[in-house]
Amino acid sequence: MSPYLQSLAGGGLIGLSAILYLILTGRIAGISGIFGRLVQGSSAALNGAFVVGLVLGPMIYRAGFGSWPVVTITASLPLVIVAGLLVGIGSRMGSGCTSGHGVLGLARLSPRSMAAVATFLATGMLTVTLLRGSL
Amino acid sequence: MKTTVQQIGAALFCGALFGFGLSLSGMLDPARVQGFLDIFGAWDPSLIFVLGGAVTVAFAGMGLVRRMGHPVFADSFQLPTKTKVDMPLILGSALFGIGWGLGGFCPGPALASLSLGYGTVAIFVVTMAVGMILHDRLLAGRLS
Incomplete structure (x- = not known):
C-alpha cells in the first residue's frame, strides 16, 4: 500500500472509531478528555477501557502485519518533559486536542474546534520551523 | 449516569480501533508528525490524508447521529x-x-x-x- 493510501485508510479508521464511540455511548472520543478524566478518576472504568484499547491498537497491528508501527523519537529528554507538560496543560485549557477538536470538532463544524485546530497547527508549525531552523 | 458493561465494551473496542488506525496511518511516529509541521523544510504531507480520512468518515457519521434520539448504550448525547x-x-x-x-x-x-x-x-x-x-x-x- 502506498504511504498516502495507508494514511488515508488509517485516518478513516480513526474517524470510524470516533463516530462509533459517539453513536454507542454518546460521548466525544477526545483522547485528552478521556485521559484527563481517567487521571482525575472520573468514569474510571469507561475511560480506562478506552485507554487500554488504545494501547492494544499497535499490538493488533503487529499481529496483523508482523512488525510494530514505526516510532522514531528524536527529541531529547528535557524537551520531551517540556513537551509533555505543555500538551497536558494546553489540551485541558483548550478543551481538547488533535482528536476531539481535530476529528469530531471539525466533523461537527464547531467554530471553537476550527479556531483550536487553526491555532495549534500554526504554533506547531512555528515551533518545528524554529526547532529545525527550516527558514 | 451509571456506566454499563456495554459502554465499557464499546470504549475498549473503539479505543483499539483508534489505536490500530493510528498505527496504520503512520501518525504514531513523532518524526512524521514533525515532518508534517515542518512546512518550510522537508515537508511530509501525509498527515493531511490522516485528518482528511478521519474527518470525512466522522462527518458522514454525524448525519446518522443527528437522526438518532439517543445513543445505543446511553440515554443522551454528551456534546460540548x-x-x-x-x-x-x-x-x-x-x-x-x-x-x-x-x-x-x-x-x-x-x-x-x-x-x-x-x-x-x-x-x-x-x-x-x-x-x-x-x-x-x-x-x-x-x-x-
Missing part, C-alpha cells in the same frame, strides 16, 4: 455546550501546538505507542498527566 471562541481555548490550543511540535507527540499517539515499551514515551505520558493535573488544580477557571 460552549460555542464562544474564548481566551482559554486559544491560549490552551497555542500551548498545545508548541508542545506537539517540540516532541511530535499528541495524546492519542503517545498513549498508543506505550505498547512499544519506550521509556521516552512513558515519560511523555507521565508529564502530560502532570500537566493536566496542574491545569485542573491551579489554572482551571482563572482565565475566563
Whole structure:
C-alpha cells in the first residue's frame, strides 16, 4: 500500500472509531478528555477501557502485519518533559486536542474546534520551523 | 449516569480501533508528525490524508447521529455546550501546538505507542498527566 493510501485508510479508521464511540455511548472520543478524566478518576472504568484499547491498537497491528508501527523519537529528554507538560496543560485549557477538536470538532463544524485546530497547527508549525531552523 | 458493561465494551473496542488506525496511518511516529509541521523544510504531507480520512468518515457519521434520539448504550448525547471562541481555548490550543511540535507527540499517539515499551514515551505520558493535573488544580477557571 502506498504511504498516502495507508494514511488515508488509517485516518478513516480513526474517524470510524470516533463516530462509533459517539453513536454507542454518546460521548466525544477526545483522547485528552478521556485521559484527563481517567487521571482525575472520573468514569474510571469507561475511560480506562478506552485507554487500554488504545494501547492494544499497535499490538493488533503487529499481529496483523508482523512488525510494530514505526516510532522514531528524536527529541531529547528535557524537551520531551517540556513537551509533555505543555500538551497536558494546553489540551485541558483548550478543551481538547488533535482528536476531539481535530476529528469530531471539525466533523461537527464547531467554530471553537476550527479556531483550536487553526491555532495549534500554526504554533506547531512555528515551533518545528524554529526547532529545525527550516527558514 | 451509571456506566454499563456495554459502554465499557464499546470504549475498549473503539479505543483499539483508534489505536490500530493510528498505527496504520503512520501518525504514531513523532518524526512524521514533525515532518508534517515542518512546512518550510522537508515537508511530509501525509498527515493531511490522516485528518482528511478521519474527518470525512466522522462527518458522514454525524448525519446518522443527528437522526438518532439517543445513543445505543446511553440515554443522551454528551456534546460540548460552549460555542464562544474564548481566551482559554486559544491560549490552551497555542500551548498545545508548541508542545506537539517540540516532541511530535499528541495524546492519542503517545498513549498508543506505550505498547512499544519506550521509556521516552512513558515519560511523555507521565508529564502530560502532570500537566493536566496542574491545569485542573491551579489554572482551571482563572482565565475566563
